[in-house]
Amino acid sequence: MKKLILVLLGTAGLATAGHAQGVKLGVKAGVNLANYGGDGKKLIEDTFGTDVKSLVGFHGGVMLNAPLSSDGFFAIQPELLYSQKGGRLEEDGDKITFRQSYLDLPVLARINAGGFIFELGPQASLLLSSKTKVEVGGQSNEESDTDGMNKFQVGYAAGVGYQLSSGPNFTIRYNGNFTSIDEDSDKDSKITHQVFQFSVGYLFGGK
Numbered sequence: 463m464k465k466l467i468l469v470l471l472g473t474a475g476l477a478t479a480g481h482a483q484g485v486k487l488g489v490k491a492g493v494n495l496a497n498y499g500g501d502g503k504k505l506i507e508d509t510f511g512t513d514v515k516s517l518v519g520f521h522g523g524v525m526l527n528a529p530l531s532s533d534g535f536f537a538i539q540p541e542l543l544y545s546q547k548g549g550r551l552e553e554d555g556d557k558i559t560f561r562q563s564y565l566d567l568p569v570l571a572r573i574n575a576g577g578f579i580f581e582l583g584p585q586a587s588l589l590l591s592s593k594t595k596v597e598v599g600g601q602s603n604e605e606s607d608t609d610g611m612n613k614f615q616v617g618y619a620a621g622v623g624y625q626l627s628s629g630p631n632f633t634i635r636y637n638g639n640f641t642s643i644d645e646d647s648d649k650d651s652k653i654t655h656q657v658f659q660f661s662v663g664y665l666f667g668g669k
Contacts, residue, residue: 494518494659496657498549512553522543528540535575538569538571543567545564545566548562557598578623625665631665637655642654643655
């Protein structure tokens with residue numbers, strides 16, 4: 463939590479420093495297509511005898527675009543997003559859904575080449591909740607528990623998109639984790655998040 467606060471303070475400082483260059487506030491929202499990665503994913507699949515399938519979730523939040531060049535070609539864009547991640551198992555009508563909710567803070571280097579967007583940067587994540595829903599034989603049970611899970615995670619994000627001069631933008635982004643979801647995992651049981659994000663956003667004041 464302390465690390466996330468430090469990153470947030472650094473982001474605020476960046477926005478203040480870039481104010482004279484036309485920092486713009488924006489909002490965004492969209493759909494997550496999430497799954498797990500790492501050797502731990504294979505352990506889950508071997509245990510249950512079926513593949514871990516992708517989970518559809520939601521993300522949304524705010525962003526700051528701080529241009530570092532006068533023409534807006536290069537900028538730093540920190541964002542603060544609520545994001546749902548996880549995976550699911552399904553076989554013969556029975557389902558197990560793993561859904562984790564995070565507060566994500568990506569800080570992206572962003573290139574705007576004539577409207578075409580290219581972005582890349584690190585991402586810090588704070589775990590908000592973790593729910594497991596089991597649906598077997600027509601019965602459903604859901605539990606919430608974050609014990610044994612890493613509350614703070616470090617990862618990365620990369621994406622492409624298009625920015626309209628009037629403000630709207632559309633992006634496709636991939637983000638993943640260096641940190642395992644579980645606290646006590648080793649190399650052979652490490653489980654990470656793998657998420658594709660499809661977003662619609664709006665920068666107030668245009669690009």
